[in-house]
Amino acid sequence: MFKEQVIPLDSWVSQFVDWLVNNHRDIFQSIKWPVEQTLNGFDAGLNALHPLIIIALVCLAAWRFSGIKLAVFSAVTLVFVGLLGLWREAMTTLAMVLSSVLFCTVAGVPLGIAAGRSDRFEAGIRPVLDAMQTTPAFVYLVPIVMLFSVGNVAGVLATIIFALPPLIRLTSLGIRGVHPELVEAAQAFGATKSQVLIKVQIPLALPTILAGLNQTIMMALSMVVIAALIGAGGLGSPVILGLNTLDIGRAVIGGVAIVLMAIVLDRITQSMAQKKS
Numbered sequence: 001m002f003k004e005q006v007i008p009l010d011s012w013v014s015q016f017v018d019w020l021v022n023n024h025r026d027i028f029q030s031i032k033w034p035v036e037q038t039l040n041g042f043d044a045g046l047n048a049l050h051p052l053i054i055i056a057l058v059c060l061a062a063w064r065f066s067g068i069k070l071a072v073f074s075a076v077t078l079v080f081v082g083l084l085g086l087w088r089e090a091m092t093t094l095a096m097v098l099s100s101v102l103f104c105t106v107a108g109v110p111l112g113i114a115a116g117r118s119d120r121f122e123a124g125i126r127p128v129l130d131a132m133q134t135t136p137a138f139v140y141l142v143p144i145v146m147l148f149s150v151g152n153v154a155g156v157l158a159t160i161i162f163a164l165p166p167l168i169r170l171t172s173l174g175i176r177g178v179h180p181e182l183v184e185a186a187q188a189f190g191a192t193k194s195q196v197l198i199k200v201q202i203p204l205a206l207p208t209i210l211a212g213l214n215q216t217i218m219m220a221l222s223m224v225v226i227a228a229l230i231g232a233g234g235l236g237s238p239v240i241l242g243l244n245t246l247d248i249g250r251a252v253i254g255g256v257a258i259v260l261m262a263i264v265l266d267r268i269t270q271s272m273a274q275k276k277s
Contacts, residue, residue: 017143020147028147028148031157032153032157035103036153038103039153039156042099043152046091046092047088051087054078054091055075058075058264059072059075062074062264062267065271065272066267066268070264070268077261077263077264078090080260084256086235086254089233089238090235092233092234092235093221093236093258093261096155096224096227096234097159097224099156100156100159100216100220101163101213101216101217103156103160104163104167104216104220105167105213108164108171109167111168112167113171113172113175113201113202115168116173116174116176117175122172129169132161132162132164133165137162137223137226140161141158141229141230144157151231152227152232152234154227155227155228155230155231155232158226158227158230159223159227162219162223163217163219163223166216167209169212170208170211170212171205171208174205174207174212175202177204177205177208178201178204182200183200183201186200210269211270213269214269218262221262221265224236225254228240235254235258236254236258238251238253238254239254239255
């Protein structure tokens with residue numbers, strides 16, 4: 001029993017992807033264009049600015065939302081990354097994360113709001129989110145490369161797929177967590193559905209939405225090394241190069257830089273969520 005393959009799912013998937021590549025490449029190029037323009041804009045802007053300006057802006061955000069300790073830690077961290085000789089790679093990684101998070105926010109928040117306000121929509125989208133979160137990233141790297149070719153844009157698209165579900169789930173959770181009596185009170189005063197959403201539900205759900213944004217940023221950074229396998233640059237490149245050449249030192253400095261950037265971004269976004277709560 002079960003000695004031979006009965007359902008040729010692998011062949012069906014391959015044929016479907018080939019059909020998409022051969023017949024609908026224009027659609028995927030139109031999807032690729034805004035991502036490419038956004039990524040190139042962030043990358044060019046961050047690499048054009050003097051490192052001290054970037055450090056000052058990050059420290060200002062850290063001080064504004066958390067305090068002087070995080071500001072000092074952020075400054076030391078960014079200076080250390082620069083001294084490792086990985087400043088350009090760090091800025092490319094930051095551009096990829098910012099691009100991914102921007103598109104995740106544009107898509108994820110409205111979908112999360114819709115899921116939070118509709119049980120039917122939430123039940124329909126839940127299996128899709130489960131599949132997006134549990135499917136190993138290496139599985140969908142192949143169709144992404146076939147549809148969008150290799151490079152930073154393909155890496156960002158893979159990151160969007162991987163990092164989108166937490167934002168949708170936590171946005172939905174935040175909307176559902178608003179006390180029904182507050183919604184009823186707003187409706188009793190004559191508020192429309194859109195007014196209830198904008199003036200009551202979203203402000204009260206904002207800490208949870210920001211927590212989802214924090215998780216999206218962390219998952220985007222966790223994709224840096226995997227995205228480097230399909231030609232994406234950034235801090236994943238030293239890790240992959242170190243792996244291919246068995247140069248443990250190069251791999252370690254790339255990994256340390258990723259960890260330090262993740263800590264800084266995590267603490268800043270966590271502090272933002274706590275301030276809103």
